[in-house]
Amino acid sequence: MSSGFVPALTDRSAVDSAPLVLAAPPPTPPRPGIPWLASSVPIVGALGFWAITGSVFALWFALLGPLIAVAAVLDGARTARRVGRTAEEEAAVVRARIGVEVDERHAGERIVLRAKHPDVAGYLEHPEQTWRAVPDRATTIVIGSGDVPSAVRITGGGDDDAGLTRRAQTVARAPVVSRVGTGIAVVGPRLVADAVIRALVLQVAHARPPGSLAVVEPSESWMRALPHAETPAPVALTVGRAGEALAEADLVLVSARPGEALPPRCETVVFLVDAAEARVESGGETRRVTVEAVSVQQSEIIAAALASRAASLDADGPDAPAVALASLAVVRRGDRPDGLPVPIGIAGARRAEVDIVGDGPHAIVTGMTGSGKSELLVTWITALCTAYAPSVVSFLLVDFKGGTAFDALARLPHVTGVITDLDAAVARRAIQSLRAELRHREAELARAGVRDISEVDLPRLVVVIDEFAALRESHPELEALFTDLAARGRALGMHLVIGTQRAPGVLRENLLANCPLRLSLRVSDAHDSRAVVGSDDAALLPGGARGRGMAVVRRAGDARAERVRIAVTDPTDIASAAGAGGDATRRPWLPALPSSIPLDRLGPPGDGAVILGLVDEPDRQRQGPLAIADRSLLIVGGAHSGKSTALRTLAAQVPESSRLWVGPDAEAAWDTLGAGVPPPPGTTVFVDDLDALAGRLPGEYGRVAAEELERWIRGAGDLRIRVFVAAQRLTGAAGRLADLFSRRLVLGTPSRSEHVAAGGDGADYLPDRPPGRGWVGRRQVQVATTDADAGPAGHAGSPAWEPGPGVTGYVVRRPPAGVLERWERTGVRVRDVDGAGDVAAPEPGGRVVVVGDPEVWLGHPRLLAGIRNAHALVLDAACAADVRLLTGDRDLPPFAVPGRGRAWEYRAGCRVRRVVLAGALEDGGDA
Template identity: 50%
Template sequence: MTDVVDDVLRLPDPVPPARRSPLPLIASVVPVLAGVGLWLATGTVMMLWFAALGPLIAAATLADGVRAARRHRRLAARDAERARRRVGAAVAERHAVERARLWQRMPDVLGALDQVWRPMAGRGEQLVVGRGPRPSTVRVEGGGDDAASGAVRATAAVIDDAPVCVPLRDGIAVVGPAPLARAVRRALVLQLCLMLPPDRVRVVADGTEEWMRRLPHAEAGASLTVALAAEEPGDAALVLVEPGAAAPPRCGAVLTLTGLDRARLTHDGVDTSVRTEAISAGQAAALAEALRERAREAFGAHGGTVALAEIADRSPAAGDGLDVVVGAARGIPYRLDLVADGPHAVVAGVTGSGKSALLTTWITALCLRYPTDRVTFLLADFKGGTAFDALTGLPHVTGVITDLDAGGAARALESLRAELRRREAAIVAAGAHDITGTDLPRLVIIVDEFAALSAAHPDLIDLFTDIAARGRALGMHLILGTQRAAGTFREALLANCPLRISLRVTDPADSRALLGGPEAAALSGAREERGTALVKRGQDAAARRVRIALASPALVAEAVSGARGPVPRRPWLPALPELMPLAELAGDGVVLGLADEPEAQRQVPVVLDGRGLGVVGRAGSGRTTVLDAVAAQSHRCVRVGADPEAAWDAVCALETAPPSGAVLVDDLDALLSRFPPEYAHEFAERIERIIHTTRVPVVVTAQRTGGAVGRLLDLLPQRAILAVASRADFAAAGGDARDWRDGLPPGRGIMGGRLVQFALPSRDRAEVRAVSATPTVWTPRAGTTAVIAAAGVAQRRLIAAATAAGARALSVEEAAADPTAPVAGGTCVVVGDGEQWQRSWRVLQTIRADGELVVDAASAADYRVLTGDRALLPYVLPGRARAWRIDDAGVAARVVVG
């Protein structure tokens, strides 16, 4: 049997018909002429018989030509028939070879039993739906237009009993009675599963036959998905259709059963009669079990755990990659190289799928093989704070960030910006193009639940996108874990993460976002299947099924004890202390505290500006402590306290005698609220003038920043915002809402966009200048004193005080009736209310010309009416037995009565 089936066979060309002999005209005419001549010469009639020889010779010659032509045709026909039989035999031989090759390449179930999962180009792209005619590659040329030659050519063009195939992705609908249709479809499904291994094709059962669930192909992890129900998504469909019903639009081929083993295939508008193959349910179950056992031997036990300790690569690594074993595929250790396959990876999986275990395995495998000067880790756990507890003792781990410390997490992640710049500078200093030319270790940043991190810190998405874009050269690698992949990552970030790993997900959209297909959504959720992942590297056309190994506590302990290399550098500084003693800070000028600058990987002292500072915070936030720290470093500072009278006196004194040290005003908003409106307005204006005119810093604290307080704080060049109740309060206090931190400890706040821990001074207080004295007790002076007080308790208290001092007490009416009475001798006090003095206004003027005026604290309005003086008197608190003494020069002083 020849091995060549593509050479052209040729039929002999038709033999041309034999040429007919020409009429022997001369030979026929000469006897006639001779006979006639002899007859004329001799007169003998016998001579005329010679004339008859010419026609006889011509006739004989013609008859002989006809006989020769007939014989030629018989010989040519016999030769042509022999050639057709020879070509026909060659066609049959070549058809046999071609048929065998076709069945070898595209077997049915019976043929596939001998070549289960044998790789062959194009295998699995077509499905054999039955035996029947199909175009042949055998070509016959030549021959004539006769029917026999045409029959030979037609026979060569079509091969019988050959596999009739349909492209799998066209979809096939089997139409016929349910029992027979199911048997035919079983054969088609098993044919596909025998040709392609489980990592290449996945069958999505329609639930009608239990044996399909036993197929290893029923589990996800393949590049091609075949759905057995019309409504199921997939790359191809293989569905049953009841007789008379329309085939689904996704099925381009319809196989209509016409008998037990006969069917009509309708595909691309052509009908073909085929003999079908059918499989019983028992046969199918047996084959499914056999395939499952074969898959168990080839790919490893389904549902069985793989111990990392048994397959881990502990050999010292050469080169610049991060190549380690993370699991098993087809029973063979499966390796991942984060540098070559990445440089960044995305890991997806629902809760319970084994995502945290995968990350733990990956980290442990890297620590087993690489020293700390080759790789370090920054771990971020944003799904509860316990995912990486077992790894905190690894020397390679520079820190673990959790969502339980939102401020610390943001700070550590912000420090990565400084790490980017530091690595860039190191590469430039080394004159290298990337990290391979430096002694920097690779930093692997692993985030468990990236969606939670991005939701809590949306401004950090740009940072991760930047790391993803530049990480390869800088030696910074991302492994981002998430439960939902769809909608979690920006396109720019995902595009730079070519290494995709998906454990089980519940939404096909999440699978498509990572792997390009829905196969990860079909992974089993059974407990024994936990840790089964689909891995797709940038160079892979399809995802590969991998059983992730488990790292035991003993193996983690081995990685800790066997770690090599120096202690790695942390990519961020320790957090600010909750107590910052002033004695431990040093700086030029008045030091306020220590500022945290994670983006620059440094902590620097904060110094008071020469013009002043505003401090805002709720009760207990540490506002007064900031004043104490300033006071401890300022010479002869002036501190305005909470007592309104003392505060008023202090501010008035500062206007007349500029201070030499800092001016400290505590709880300005509370202080202003204790003054009447006119006093509050005047007090605020005096503070404003002090801020404008003094050359010393003014430090003001407040809980709220509304009204006059906000205007005064705006005049100060620096502002510190300590703990406040809400983000809205933080913004109202003048801060950027993005800088707000909840739960700040006392003494910590935001200043200039930086987190600052303000200094705590020692108990030794600095000298504080006293600016107001306790009011003196009123004693009448020699001569006459006019007293303005309302009738009642105020008048009686003043009269009693005057009498106790040995002075005479007269009413306004008595002084008006006898003008000489007040000056009759000794000390005299004339007492009256506002109306009485208005009626005796001349007496008041007479007394004021040489004596003093005392005004009860409740009679300030009467004083203004009587004197026309609109200036505010020194503030006094109501109900404290206070009065004003106004001397003959018009200077008012606060006094205590009684």
Template identity: 45%
Template sequence: MPHRPDPTAALTDLEGVPERYGPVAGAGLPDRLDAPLRLPDPPVAPRRGALPLVASAVPILGAVVLWAVTGTAMMLWFAALGPAIAAASLIDGARATRTARRRGALEAEGARRRVAAVVHARHDRERREAWTRHPDVLALTGDGARAGDIWRAGAGRGDELVVGRGVVRSIVQVDGGTADPASARLARMAAVLEDAPITVPCDAGIAVCGPEALARAVVRALALQACLLLPPDRLRVSPAVPARAERWVARLPHAQPGHAARRLVLCEAGMPAPAGALVIARIDPHTAPPPGCAAVITVTGIDRARLDHDGQSCDIRIEGISREQAEGLANALAARAEAAYGPFDDDGAISLDELLPGSAPDDARDLRVTIAREHGAPFDLDLVQDGPHAVVAGMTGAGKSELLTSWITALCARFSTHQVTFLLADFKGGTAFDRLESLAHVTGVITDLDGAGARRALQSLRAELRRREAEIVRAGAQDVTGTRLARLVIVVDEYAALTWAHPELDAVFTDIAARGRALGMHLILGTQRASGTFRDALLANCPLRISLRVSDPVDSRVLVGTDAAAALSGDVRRRGMALVRRAADDAPHTVRIALTSAALVEATAAAVRGETPRPTWLPALPERVTLGEAAALGGDPADGLTRSAHAAGDLLLGIADDPERQRRMPAVLPTAERGLCVIGAAGSGRSTLLETIAAQTADPIWISRDAEAAWDLIARLADEPTAAIGRLVLADDVDALLTRFPAEYAQALTERFERLVYAAGAGGPRIVLALQRAAGAAGRLAELLPRRVILRCTTRAEFVAAGGAPGDFDAEMPPGRALIDGRTVQIAVVPRARPAEPAGVDRWVPHADVTAVVTRGGPLGRAVEATAAAAGARVMSLDEYASRGMTGMASGAAPGIGSDAVTGIRPVVVIGDGEQWQRSWLALQAVRVSGDLLVDAACAPDYRMLTGERALAPYCEPGRGRAWLVRAGVPVVRVQLVLPADPR
């Protein structure tokens, strides 16, 4: 540290510092470093006194009065006293001003001296605290260093590295002293802190440039500083190229194989800097730093360097470590690590095939296997006697999955499939039990990658509980030992994730824990943290506790009653060390778990004894089911659409899954049901379900997807109730169909749909409607039907609106997969296509003597003229026709009736737009008496005005060349106006 005068020499004067200069602690140091210090403002110069005119004038007036009274001229000399008094007053005022100025200057200097002493004291304290927070190698290992500072845990410990000493901004504040140069210098001095640690975030990465020997010394100092701050279980040190590393690196405990939260990589010039690691690199001059290095230290002298970081540059004093010093520190850290974590096992890892006992006899009533060693001796675990349930805890990388794998493999190797079976649940990524699926004892593996399948499989556990209870009662036994049931071991890797994804299963496992001993069902529950994960009732029934290394002593105490599991080493060579505590143990046993190889699993699978066990649950429903497969199912009857037997007249829908009873059954639409609503997105299987239902009916009525045909059919069914009695009416894409109509037609169509649905049931039709979403008018129709089939929906909101539970939503449901009455159903398919669409609309040909045509002209007007000409009819405009009609009226003939008087051609086609016909009202009425009125569908606004009809005309879809043909006494019909470009 640079030499600086000892500021404590002036602290003896602090007792007299006024309170206005800042708070002062009793020992001479302020309580807070950032408490502001106040300097006095410069003294204000005293104002110059005014000339004493009155005092000067009194002697003069007195002298004049005395002269006037006495008549003596000598009295006038007293007048000279006035100027003398004035001069004396001015001299006295100047002297007082000089005295006040000198006193103010002395007081200000004293205040600055006292504040400077406080500033120096605060700087020393701030410097000490800064070096305590951010020590370098010298601060951690030099004279006066405390051994407890090495690897001391603390918030932010190791987040920053000290790259040198330099000047930083101080938190000491000095205010006041306005316009005083000396005070301003003091304030500037207080604002900076010299000889302070200059730090750089570890994540930034550091590149050291300069002479090779000096740069290497700086790299050693930085790397050793990180190793002194963080223990080996939190930091791993490795060179970018091991062959080029110095010897001291290999001696570090941080360089041993293992897992840690951080990785520090030492790079030399030209070596690649790996991504995702903390990098300290030595680079050659004029060489760009690696991409992972945001800070660059350029060595300029034996202890001098320049730091460039975050867009700023500053001079610093650096710290260097020689190779011999580095080796000594590495050896000391290795000895410290051995004392703290214990020596590594000499025997290394244990292979499970060394511990496997012989096969158990068929009448064995235990599940005893050897999967570990304690002080070199085999250590047994018996899930029956030591359990019946176990909890295994361990943080990531501690070896929890390896322990579960070894335990399962050992049980499968010793016991036959008649004695033990397994259900495995991996909620830690889906790969922990991949290699165990080949074991015949394993009846199923479920993962968090299949949420619906996991929930379905675990729901089957309730059915397994009931089945085992029934078997024990049937055998007249007290527990599973009196039956032929195999013990079922349920292994869960990451129980917390399982219950978070499916909270309702926590109660299922608690029930199994309470009744599992008698029923032969055992739990092995793995978790990273034990505290807060298990219910008290569940944990109380799991007396077998195994704890690998955990991060929190609380977890260790919850499982094994001591903090020892939190103190286990995180070194890879200590992986698999665990503490085991059984119900009869007074203290936990420290064991080393054996590891299982893939070859051992394959050999165990090949040497299996016993037949393939009964699966714990039925496999998932297939994605394709035929109508014959659904009809082949039978059993006891049940209520609702999903039932295990169907009567005559019931319509089969598919196969329903009932995991809680471990069975499948047909899903049907009973004869008594008057209707069904099918809701699902495009491609979900709506049309398939309608075709399956239609295939089982002799004469179904399909609502056409064509808007015009659908209007006509629904109108006929609604107006003629007897037309659909006893028949099945099916309508697909109802919501899409309604949106194709204008508002007036859509409302009328919805009302007719409602009348049709109300008429469904006994004595009426059965209605099956399919729609994409239950909203708007289609949603109101869906509410009128008693049952729903919910297929895949686009969003959760649409699924809930359709009547599904939020937790049952699955955006990946395959086509034909549905929910009916809360059960999963696969819709059956039939090899039958949808019936053909109805024939098209009849073409218009003039037949009446006179046909009045209402059109706006254009292509349709030309189409009418062409059609009339082809039929041999006379075509004329309304004006021409009206004039001829008036001539006929003059001779007594009715206007507009009969043939053309000039040519004798009949029939006659008169063309005009809506306004023209309204002006020629008499001609229009005459035509309507015995002729035809043809209204272009594009003139829909004029239809009611010209026809006087209040009811809606048959719907005509725009752009299809449609028109309405109106005849007296005959219902309005829809006709086709063939355009000239029509190929027909």
């Protein structure tokens, strides 16, 4: 190989080579001549005037001739100078424009040269140039940067443009390229010379791939880390120092101090002037350059990156066949292994093994959609199930991609369950059960008096999550669980394999820190690759079918990641693992709550409590009766959610004599709440549909009833009573009283917003709950059912009333149909107020009813006072607004439902009572 500098640009098509044209220098203007003819005309004229006039003064005109001659010469000189200045200004503008274009073309040439002949910094900035086949790249080397000939050419111009023309001929700060030849020596201080040699070695290593260049007898660790070290290749490179014996090689790179003898084969010599500048002699030419230097630490990093790239290429190839899992010869191992190593693919010519215990305890698997992430997980799980019995390792598989990737694995005895996002409630419950599994394993270790699972007979549990980002989005509260599991899982034998499309922004640092085993299929962003495997390798994996199943694996002890072709699993592999033997492992969670549970199956509550239903505690792996010992309980739920059933279940456990029902009947409810007397001690009050009841008790009645119920709830402890209330919505009185209850059961609601308004947590909302399914706090409950008839007893109703002996005043706006006629048929004299006059006592046994509306009665105050003081005054319930005005009684009368024959009977000195007109009962009213 010959030496010498290489022409900068042999292919001028890469840059604009059209010549730049400068303006031609302006011609020198001729000297202006003397205008003889113009100058002689005044002289001839003056002589003529003198001859004709004889006046000597005419001769003065002859002086104009010389004056005109002088003026013409001066004017010509001035014009020539102006034209010259204009030409010079135009030339300067052209020169400046050409200068800018020269700089732009030089910048373009510099880019082209650096792309064609990169140094180490160029390769690092553009890693895709590494080992790229470019003409002449393998036989040339960049010595440094300096001035090189330019392809820019300038034509035209004059002496003033000589500097620009010379500047255009040279590109500054461009790669100075030399033929490799047989040797290069760098002469200078030892530290600087060695740094320059390292840069030259790394540049050659980037230009030539392993297999085309071998570094023989590498003397330093960073050289030994190169993938070219001691590998067979047609071209050999060795590195040494002047005075040392050099290995046989095609190219030698030698570091020498000033004055030391150089090997004769070093055709190119770099003399260091200072730490950055050098003089280069090659092929009889000399150039000044700025050299590139690399430290030992930088060399180690760069060499490791080259080794990683080479390793990744070992398993890759356009025609590389798929690897079958069966070809990896996975065999059943011992019952109590120290780890769980299994092969999952091939790396070059060897099997690639991973160990979730030894390399873990937890792993991350990343990869963009379509890269083969699910297939990798299936292969890994199948290999583990083939190699180890269910008594050694078990799995909980979580698929939150909405797919069926793990369905085929469900029949493996190692698999405790396959959870998908299709049933959010089951998924959430099963994952929460992992908290209980943590406590269970801690208890087992404590019981055995050991600190690690390897010392007890417990299978390891591997939780595999496909698409962690979707799980986190659906159940953000579970992230803390996985962080806790990652922190404590090693000793307890619980391991995480987290699959996600990308790690940054999805996995928090404290979770990432506990996952040292990293596997990444192809990712779209180099940042994502570096976050997982510490290099860009995963982003450089090929796309499409060629890259599917290609992964980059980095273990905690690996100096660099390796590229692995993941094996493909088929149904026969899964069937083989299922048939390898072993009993199914213990499931780490209990079955879901039943949709119905009889009360008698839950046993007696004891200690004066009542059982509400069966409570599910997945984080404790426990289900049991939920006993209510509190003094108050609020039950909230929509229509047909099981509110009334819950009250009846509770009432069935209370003696009938101790039950007090406040049902939906407004009159009955008022009779209970409006009396102003608290229930006797030991009573349990049941209020059904409080919000509806509050609506049926208008105005002051509703306010008084709510205040009385509030006194009962607040004073339940002192009164020694219990208050259990059901409501459909927390509006009105129900909303005001809700916070007074010590417990709350939230049953099914039509929407998530109503669930939250009822006091539930939005994350707990389930749209399709069975009747009786609800939440007490964050615990799910199925309300028990009973066949016992413990509901509210029928209301005794109001007494029937009909006119008695004597005079009765009847205040009514519109009498019920047929009532007055019935009274007249039974001998009652019915008179209106206007025609009553002064009512005297009728004959003994006689009955008189005076009828009128409130306004008419108020127009006859004497008649009204007489009847009110000495007789009975009956007011129809529809006249409630006028009761106090008509009776003079400020107390609130018992509530009566208008329009059903209800009325109030007032007698002086007696309590007002609610009655039902007898005639109204016969006409279809009820009591």
